[in-house]
Amino acid sequence: MASVAGSGSFSELEFTDADFKSVRDLVRKNTGISLSEAKRDMVYSRLVRRLRELNLQRFSDYLALVCSDGADDELIQFTNAITTNLTSFFREGHHFEYLAETVLPELMRQNADVRKIRIWCCAASTGEEPYSIAMVVKEVIPKNSGWDVKILATDLDTNVLATAEKGIYPVDRIKDIPAHRQRRFFLKGGGKQQGHVRIRPELQQIITYKKLNLMDQWPLSGPIDIIFCRNVVIYFTKDTQKVLLERFTKLVAPGAHLFMGHSESLNNVTDKFQLLGRTIYRFAE
Ligand SMILES: C[S@@+](CC[C@H](N)C(=O)[O-])C[C@H]1O[C@@H](n2cnc3c(N)ncnc32)[C@H](O)[C@@H]1O
Numbered sequence: 142m143a144s145v146a147g148s149g150s151f152s153e154l155e156f157t158d159a160d161f162k163s164v165r166d167l168v169r170k171n172t173g174i175s176l177s178e179a180k181r182d183m184v185y186s187r188l189v190r191r192l193r194e195l196n197l198q199r200f201s202d203y204l205a206l207v208c209s210d211g212a213d214d215e216l217i218q219f220t221n222a223i224t225t226n227l228t229s230f231f232r233e234g235h236h237f238e239y240l241a242e243t244v245l246p247e248l249m250r251q252n253a254d255v256r257k258i259r260i261w262c263c264a265a266s267t268g269e270e271p272y273s274i275a276m277v278v279k280e281v282i283p284k285n286s287g288w289d290v291k292i293l294a295t296d297l298d299t300n301v302l303a304t305a306e307k308g309i310y311p312v313d314r315i316k317d318i319p320a321h322r323q324r325r326f327f328l329k330g331g332g333k334q335q336g337h338v339r340i341r342p343e344l345q346q347i348i349t350y351k352k353l354n355l356m357d358q359w360p361l362s363g364p365i366d367i368i369f370c371r372n373v374v375i376y377f378t379k380d381t382q383k384v385l386l387e388r389f390t391k392l393v394a395p396g397a398h399l400f401m402g403h404s405e406s407l408n409n410v411t412d413k414f415q416l417l418g419r420t421i422y423r424f425a426e
Contacts, residue, residue, distance in 0.1 A: 154192060156185045160200035164188070167207065168223050171216070172297060173356045173385075174376040176223075187222045217299055224298045225376070228266040230318055231273045233371065235419055236400050240274065240367070244398050245281045248366055249288070251396070258290045261365045261392075263355060264373035265294035268305025268340075269314070274369065275344040276326050293361060295353035306350045308340030355385055364394035371420075372402035379410060386411040390426065397424040 164184055165176045176184060188203070197203050206212055207219045231237050248258050260278075262271040271294035282288045296302050309330070315323055315338055326344060330337040353359060355373070368389060374382045389399065390413050399414050399422040401407065407414055407422060414422035 154189055154198065154200065156181075156189075156200055160204065163201075163204050164223075167204065167219075171356070172220060172223070172354065173378075173381045174223065175378045175381075184223065188219070191218060191222060221298045221300045224301075226266045226298060226301045227372070228269045230269045230315060232270065233403055233420075236369075236371075236421065237273055237277050239419075239421055240400075241277045241281050244367060245278065249282070252366070256288050258288065258367070259363075259365050259394075260290070260292045260367045260369070261361070262292060262294045262369040263296075263353070264370060265296045265302070265305055265350070266298070267301045268294065268308060268350075269310075270294075270369060270371065271305070271348050272308065272326075272340055272344055275347055276322060278347065279326070279343060290347055292348045293351065294348050295351050297352065297354045299352055302350050302352060308345055309334070309337050310340075312336055312338050314338075356381075359388070359392070361392070363392040365392050365397060366394050367398045367400070368393065369400045371400055372405070375402060375405050382407075382410045386414065389414075390424065393424045395424065395426075398422070399424065 161181055161184065168174050168176055188200070192198075192200065192203050195203065195206070197206070207215050245258070252258060258278075260274060262274060265271050271292050274292055278290050278292070282290060294305060296305070312329075315327060318327075323338075326341050327338040328341060330339060353361075370385075370389075374385065377385065386407065390411075393399075398417075401420040401422065403420060405420060407416070413424065413426050415425040417423055
Protein backbone atom coordinates (compact mmCIF):
# COMPACT_ATOMS: atom_id res chain seq x y z
CA MET A 142 0.00 0.00 0.00
CA ALA A 143 1.33 3.45 -0.80
CA SER A 144 1.50 5.84 2.10
CA VAL A 145 2.58 9.32 2.92
CA ALA A 146 5.09 9.10 5.73
CA GLY A 147 5.66 11.67 8.45
CA SER A 148 2.58 11.63 10.64
CA GLY A 149 1.05 15.03 11.31
CA SER A 150 2.77 16.68 8.40
CA PHE A 151 2.46 16.42 4.66
CA SER A 152 5.40 14.83 2.95
CA GLU A 153 6.07 15.58 -0.64
CA LEU A 154 7.31 12.18 -1.71
CA GLU A 155 5.58 8.85 -1.72
CA PHE A 156 7.19 6.15 0.43
CA THR A 157 5.56 2.83 -0.35
CA ASP A 158 5.60 -0.42 1.62
CA ALA A 159 7.84 -1.83 -1.10
CA ASP A 160 10.24 1.12 -0.71
CA PHE A 161 10.41 0.62 3.04
CA LYS A 162 10.98 -3.10 2.62
CA SER A 163 13.82 -2.45 0.17
CA VAL A 164 15.41 -0.01 2.62
CA ARG A 165 15.09 -2.48 5.48
CA ASP A 166 16.61 -5.31 3.44
CA LEU A 167 19.50 -3.18 2.27
CA VAL A 168 20.21 -1.83 5.75
CA ARG A 169 20.07 -5.30 7.26
CA LYS A 170 22.41 -6.71 4.63
CA ASN A 171 24.95 -3.90 4.91
CA THR A 172 24.95 -3.02 8.59
CA GLY A 173 23.18 -5.76 10.54
CA ILE A 174 20.73 -3.10 11.75
CA SER A 175 17.20 -4.45 11.94
CA LEU A 176 14.66 -1.67 11.38
CA SER A 177 11.23 -2.24 12.89
CA GLU A 178 7.98 -0.97 11.39
CA ALA A 179 8.06 1.78 14.03
CA LYS A 180 11.14 3.27 12.34
CA ARG A 181 9.29 4.00 9.11
CA ASP A 182 8.83 7.75 9.66
CA MET A 183 12.37 8.12 10.91
CA VAL A 184 13.74 6.35 7.82
CA TYR A 185 11.62 8.53 5.56
CA SER A 186 12.75 11.79 7.11
CA ARG A 187 16.41 10.83 7.08
CA LEU A 188 16.45 9.65 3.48
CA VAL A 189 14.15 12.22 1.93
CA ARG A 190 16.79 14.92 2.45
CA ARG A 191 19.18 12.97 0.28
CA LEU A 192 16.56 12.48 -2.43
CA ARG A 193 15.96 16.22 -2.47
CA GLU A 194 19.68 16.95 -2.71
CA LEU A 195 19.87 14.61 -5.69
CA ASN A 196 16.67 15.97 -7.22
CA LEU A 197 15.02 12.56 -7.18
CA GLN A 198 11.25 12.15 -6.90
CA ARG A 199 10.98 8.42 -6.18
CA PHE A 200 12.50 6.29 -3.46
CA SER A 201 12.75 3.41 -5.92
CA ASP A 202 15.05 5.52 -8.12
CA TYR A 203 17.16 6.43 -5.12
CA LEU A 204 17.46 2.79 -4.04
CA ALA A 205 18.39 1.75 -7.57
CA LEU A 206 21.14 4.36 -7.47
CA VAL A 207 22.43 3.19 -4.07
CA CYS A 208 22.59 -0.39 -5.35
CA SER A 209 24.15 0.39 -8.71
CA ASP A 210 27.72 -0.57 -9.57
CA GLY A 211 30.24 2.07 -8.60
CA ALA A 212 27.86 3.85 -6.20
CA ASP A 213 30.00 3.14 -3.15
CA ASP A 214 29.91 6.79 -2.06
CA GLU A 215 26.12 6.86 -2.16
CA LEU A 216 25.95 3.64 -0.17
CA ILE A 217 28.11 5.35 2.47
CA GLN A 218 25.78 8.39 2.52
CA PHE A 219 22.76 6.08 2.75
CA THR A 220 24.31 4.18 5.66
CA ASN A 221 25.37 7.37 7.45
CA ALA A 222 21.80 8.65 7.17
CA ILE A 223 20.34 5.52 8.74
CA THR A 224 22.59 5.13 11.79
CA THR A 225 21.56 6.54 15.15
CA ASN A 226 24.58 8.15 16.79
CA LEU A 227 23.34 9.32 20.18
CA THR A 228 26.19 9.42 22.69
CA SER A 229 27.70 11.59 25.42
CA PHE A 230 30.81 11.95 27.57
CA PHE A 231 30.84 9.49 30.49
CA ARG A 232 27.50 8.03 29.43
CA GLU A 233 26.61 5.31 31.96
CA GLY A 234 29.12 6.71 34.42
CA HIS A 235 29.38 3.54 36.52
CA HIS A 236 31.26 1.87 33.62
CA PHE A 237 34.02 4.46 33.85
CA GLU A 238 34.22 4.14 37.63
CA TYR A 239 34.60 0.38 37.24
CA LEU A 240 37.22 0.88 34.56
CA ALA A 241 39.19 3.20 36.85
CA GLU A 242 38.80 1.34 40.12
CA THR A 243 38.87 -2.30 39.03
CA VAL A 244 39.68 -3.08 35.40
CA LEU A 245 42.74 -0.90 34.80
CA PRO A 246 44.41 -1.62 38.18
CA GLU A 247 43.85 -5.33 37.61
CA LEU A 248 45.31 -5.14 34.09
CA MET A 249 48.34 -3.28 35.41
CA ARG A 250 49.05 -6.26 37.64
CA GLN A 251 48.13 -8.90 35.07
CA ASN A 252 50.01 -7.35 32.13
CA ALA A 253 52.95 -6.09 34.21
CA ASP A 254 55.48 -8.09 32.16
CA VAL A 255 54.40 -6.73 28.75
CA ARG A 256 53.19 -3.32 30.04
CA LYS A 257 50.61 -3.19 27.28
CA ILE A 258 46.83 -2.67 27.33
CA ARG A 259 44.62 -2.79 24.27
CA ILE A 260 41.09 -1.35 24.25
CA TRP A 261 38.56 -1.49 21.43
CA CYS A 262 35.62 0.89 21.32
CA CYS A 263 33.66 -0.63 18.47
CA ALA A 264 30.75 1.82 18.03
CA ALA A 265 32.55 5.04 18.85
CA SER A 266 30.11 7.44 17.20
CA THR A 267 31.27 11.09 17.51
CA GLY A 268 34.08 10.22 19.93
CA GLU A 269 32.72 11.06 23.37
CA GLU A 270 33.02 7.41 24.45
CA PRO A 271 36.66 6.78 23.42
CA TYR A 272 37.70 10.18 24.82
CA SER A 273 36.01 9.32 28.13
CA ILE A 274 37.96 6.04 28.20
CA ALA A 275 41.17 7.90 27.37
CA MET A 276 40.60 10.39 30.23
CA VAL A 277 40.27 7.52 32.69
CA VAL A 278 43.39 5.85 31.28
CA LYS A 279 45.36 9.08 31.75
CA GLU A 280 44.08 9.49 35.30
CA VAL A 281 44.85 5.92 36.37
CA ILE A 282 48.09 5.09 34.58
CA PRO A 283 50.98 7.26 35.76
CA LYS A 284 52.66 9.45 33.15
CA ASN A 285 56.03 8.20 31.94
CA SER A 286 55.48 4.82 33.57
CA GLY A 287 56.27 3.05 30.32
CA TRP A 288 52.80 1.62 29.80
CA ASP A 289 51.73 1.25 26.19
CA VAL A 290 47.96 1.81 26.19
CA LYS A 291 46.10 2.13 22.90
CA ILE A 292 42.45 2.61 22.13
CA LEU A 293 41.08 1.60 18.76
CA ALA A 294 37.88 3.56 18.10
CA THR A 295 35.79 2.34 15.18
CA ASP A 296 32.39 2.99 13.69
CA LEU A 297 30.58 2.28 10.48
CA ASP A 298 29.49 5.87 9.96
CA THR A 299 32.16 8.00 8.29
CA ASN A 300 30.54 11.33 9.30
CA VAL A 301 30.65 10.61 13.01
CA LEU A 302 34.21 9.34 12.74
CA ALA A 303 35.29 12.62 11.14
CA THR A 304 33.80 14.51 14.11
CA ALA A 305 35.46 12.13 16.53
CA GLU A 306 38.84 12.55 14.94
CA LYS A 307 38.61 16.35 15.06
CA GLY A 308 37.80 16.27 18.76
CA ILE A 309 36.02 19.63 18.75
CA TYR A 310 32.68 19.92 20.57
CA PRO A 311 30.19 22.63 21.52
CA VAL A 312 30.97 23.63 25.09
CA ASP A 313 27.60 22.49 26.43
CA ARG A 314 28.56 18.87 25.58
CA ILE A 315 30.99 18.94 28.51
CA LYS A 316 28.86 20.82 31.03
CA ASP A 317 28.40 17.71 33.21
CA ILE A 318 32.11 16.89 33.30
CA PRO A 319 33.69 17.98 36.61
CA ALA A 320 35.76 21.18 36.41
CA HIS A 321 39.07 19.45 37.17
CA ARG A 322 38.60 17.12 34.20
CA GLN A 323 37.52 19.97 31.95
CA ARG A 324 40.70 21.86 32.82
CA ARG A 325 42.97 18.89 32.37
CA PHE A 326 41.60 17.45 29.15
CA PHE A 327 39.96 20.27 27.15
CA LEU A 328 41.17 23.48 25.57
CA LYS A 329 38.71 26.38 25.32
CA GLY A 330 38.20 27.80 21.85
CA GLY A 331 38.65 31.49 21.08
CA GLY A 332 37.83 33.57 18.01
CA LYS A 333 36.01 31.44 15.46
CA GLN A 334 36.09 28.52 17.91
CA GLN A 335 34.32 30.51 20.65
CA GLY A 336 31.72 28.30 22.31
CA HIS A 337 33.67 25.16 21.46
CA VAL A 338 36.24 23.04 23.24
CA ARG A 339 39.02 20.91 21.82
CA ILE A 340 40.27 17.63 23.21
CA ARG A 341 43.90 17.88 24.31
CA PRO A 342 46.42 16.04 22.11
CA GLU A 343 47.50 13.75 24.98
CA LEU A 344 44.15 11.98 24.63
CA GLN A 345 44.13 11.96 20.84
CA GLN A 346 47.60 10.43 20.81
CA ILE A 347 46.42 7.16 22.32
CA ILE A 348 43.38 6.76 20.07
CA THR A 349 43.31 5.47 16.50
CA TYR A 350 40.10 6.04 14.54
CA LYS A 351 39.09 3.67 11.76
CA LYS A 352 35.98 2.92 9.76
CA LEU A 353 34.88 -0.60 10.60
CA ASN A 354 31.60 -2.34 9.92
CA LEU A 355 30.99 -4.97 12.59
CA MET A 356 29.40 -7.14 9.89
CA ASP A 357 32.56 -7.19 7.74
CA GLN A 358 36.11 -8.44 8.17
CA TRP A 359 37.97 -6.86 11.07
CA PRO A 360 41.53 -5.87 10.17
CA LEU A 361 42.67 -6.04 13.79
CA SER A 362 44.69 -8.37 15.84
CA GLY A 363 44.28 -9.33 19.44
CA PRO A 364 44.55 -9.89 22.21
CA ILE A 365 42.17 -7.13 23.25
CA ASP A 366 41.87 -6.51 26.99
CA ILE A 367 38.71 -4.42 27.02
CA ILE A 368 35.86 -4.02 24.53
CA PHE A 369 33.33 -1.23 24.75
CA CYS A 370 30.37 -2.34 22.62
CA ARG A 371 27.64 -0.13 23.98
CA ASN A 372 24.29 0.75 22.52
CA VAL A 373 24.86 -0.87 19.17
CA VAL A 374 23.84 -4.54 19.41
CA ILE A 375 20.40 -3.33 20.40
CA TYR A 376 19.92 -2.59 16.70
CA PHE A 377 20.84 -6.16 15.69
CA THR A 378 18.81 -9.36 15.74
CA LYS A 379 19.70 -12.05 18.30
CA ASP A 380 21.24 -14.16 15.54
CA THR A 381 23.50 -11.31 14.47
CA GLN A 382 24.41 -10.66 18.10
CA LYS A 383 25.38 -14.33 18.51
CA VAL A 384 27.72 -14.20 15.53
CA LEU A 385 29.26 -10.94 16.73
CA LEU A 386 29.84 -12.18 20.27
CA GLU A 387 31.42 -15.38 18.98
CA ARG A 388 33.80 -13.27 16.91
CA PHE A 389 34.71 -11.26 20.01
CA THR A 390 35.78 -14.47 21.75
CA LYS A 391 38.43 -15.02 19.06
CA LEU A 392 39.97 -11.62 19.68
CA VAL A 393 39.96 -11.07 23.41
CA ALA A 394 42.57 -11.89 26.05
CA PRO A 395 41.70 -14.36 28.81
CA GLY A 396 39.61 -12.54 31.41
CA ALA A 397 38.95 -9.58 29.09
CA HIS A 398 36.17 -7.18 30.03
CA LEU A 399 33.23 -6.28 27.84
CA PHE A 400 31.04 -3.25 28.47
CA MET A 401 27.55 -3.33 26.94
CA GLY A 402 24.83 -0.66 26.79
CA HIS A 403 22.32 -0.13 29.60
CA SER A 404 19.48 -1.93 27.86
CA GLU A 405 21.56 -4.67 26.27
CA SER A 406 21.91 -8.19 27.62
CA LEU A 407 23.81 -11.29 26.57
CA ASN A 408 21.09 -13.63 27.83
CA ASN A 409 20.49 -16.24 25.12
CA VAL A 410 23.32 -14.72 23.08
CA THR A 411 26.46 -16.27 24.58
CA ASP A 412 27.58 -17.91 27.79
CA LYS A 413 31.25 -17.20 27.13
CA PHE A 414 31.00 -13.81 28.79
CA GLN A 415 30.01 -13.87 32.43
CA LEU A 416 27.91 -11.01 33.82
CA LEU A 417 29.69 -9.15 36.61
CA GLY A 418 26.81 -6.71 37.05
CA ARG A 419 25.40 -3.54 35.49
CA THR A 420 26.09 -4.64 31.90
CA ILE A 421 29.77 -5.36 32.56
CA TYR A 422 30.91 -8.80 31.37
CA ARG A 423 34.06 -10.84 31.63
CA PHE A 424 35.35 -13.37 29.12
CA ALA A 425 35.26 -16.74 30.85
CA GLU A 426 35.66 -19.64 28.45
C1 LIG B 1 23.71 4.87 19.57
S1 LIG B 1 25.36 4.99 18.99
C2 LIG B 1 26.26 4.46 20.45
C3 LIG B 1 27.52 5.24 20.65
C4 LIG B 1 28.34 4.85 21.88
N1 LIG B 1 28.78 3.49 21.81
C5 LIG B 1 27.55 5.07 23.15
O1 LIG B 1 27.09 4.12 23.76
O2 LIG B 1 27.36 6.23 23.55
C6 LIG B 1 25.48 3.56 17.91
C7 LIG B 1 26.65 3.62 16.96
O3 LIG B 1 26.80 2.32 16.36
C8 LIG B 1 27.21 2.51 15.02
N2 LIG B 1 26.91 1.29 14.24
C9 LIG B 1 25.70 0.81 13.87
N3 LIG B 1 25.82 -0.31 13.16
C10 LIG B 1 27.16 -0.58 13.07
C11 LIG B 1 27.93 -1.61 12.46
N4 LIG B 1 27.36 -2.59 11.76
N5 LIG B 1 29.28 -1.54 12.57
C12 LIG B 1 29.88 -0.54 13.27
N6 LIG B 1 29.19 0.46 13.86
C13 LIG B 1 27.85 0.45 13.78
C14 LIG B 1 26.44 3.72 14.57
O4 LIG B 1 27.03 4.35 13.45
C15 LIG B 1 26.47 4.59 15.83
O5 LIG B 1 27.49 5.54 15.80
